[in-house]
Amino acid sequence: QEWDLSGRCRRSRSSSPCCRRASAQGGSCPPRRSACPRRGEPPPAGSLPGARAPPEQAHRVVASYKPSKFDKKILIWTGRFKTEEEIPQRIPPEMLDRARNKARVKACYIMIGLSIIACFAVIASAKKAAARHESLTSWNLAKKAKWRKEAALAAEAKTK
Numbered sequence: 001q002e003w004d005l006s007g008r009c010r011r012s013r014s015s016s017p018c019c020r021r022a023s024a025q026g027g028s029c030p031p032r033r034s035a036c037p038r039r040g041e042p043p044p045a046g047s048l049p050g051a052r053a054p055p056e057q058a059h060r061v062v063a064s065y066k067p068s069k070f071d072k073k074i075l076i077w078t079g080r081f082k083t084e085e086e087i088p089q090r091i092p093p094e095m096l097d098r099a100r101n102k103a104r105v106k107a108c109y110i111m112i113g114l115s116i117i118a119c120f121a122v123i124a125s126a127k128k129a130a131a132r133h134e135s136l137t138s139w140n141l142a143k144k145a146k147w148r149k150e151a152a153l154a155a156e157a158k159t160k
Helices: 017-024 069-078 094-133 136-159
Strands: none
Touching: 069 094
């Protein structure tokens, strides 16, 4: 929610889609179900423009999870915190879930990139092998001929 300098909520009812739809049909706006306080009530702390909540009050969700070293690395890698010292002792589980999901997506993008690079490497090595007149068929035939020769030598050694 946005607050003006006098402490009133900036959100007007006429700008809401429900109110516009109702007034276009000749009706009245539906009852208001927002968290804006009534006139005269002070706005919540830190909601005035330009006012920032202190760092220890930045997370309003009850922090009930103590992150491990790996969790801290994930929080830093995903950009949630800059250093390990900035990470609080306890964090909300939702924050860690979002960081893990972001890390999962980043890891998938990295694997996709590595797969594409590997495809180009295989294509390049196959072209070089084709230039040397090597193929999988010739390798397979040579390997089977070697096995036949070894089997024949083993059979001769058995008969002696």
